[in-house]
Amino acid sequence: MPLPENQKRNLRQRGHALKPVVMIGNAGLSEAVLREIDRSLEHHELMKVRLGGADREAKKRLIAAICASCHAELVQSIGHIALIYRKQAPGQAPRPRPRPGERSKRGSGRVRS
Numbered sequence: 001m002p003l004p005e006n007q008k009r010n011l012r013q014r015g016h017a018l019k020p021v022v023m024i025g026n027a028g029l030s031e032a033v034l035r036e037i038d039r040s041l042e043h044h045e046l047m048k049v050r051l052g053g054a055d056r057e058a059k060k061r062l063i064a065a066i067c068a069s070c071h072a073e074l075v076q077s078i079g080h081i082a083l084i085y086r087k088q089a090p091g092q093a094p095r096p097r098p099r100p101g102e103r104s105k106r107g108s109g110r111v112r113s
Contacts, residue, residue: 002073011046020048020081021044024050024052029065045085045088046084048083050081063082066082066084073086
């Protein structure tokens with residue numbers, strides 16, 4: 001089911017600051033790459049994929065194959081970057097991404113006295 005335009009606008013806004021999580025090179029789409037995309041969508045629900053070394057039609061076919069195999073929706077495709085969304089399963093909240101410059105909640109490993 002296609003996403004409504006207002007939801008796409010919101011997702012594009014959220015995805016603007018994201019960096020590509022998965023990069024597809026000249027080797028193309030493999031099972032390992034599809035597993036990694038699927039795993040990333042489970043954790044984040046919205047992600048960017050960089051598609052390198054392909055012409056315009058090949059990129060469209062790659063994006064369609066990714067969306068079909070991962071049950072995801074294409075939000076936006078500009079140049080070599082595709083923004084992909086898959087709704088989280090009920091009861092599973094998406095993990096928040098740390099803001100740039102924000103420190104992790106985990107300790108640094110140093111003992112302070």
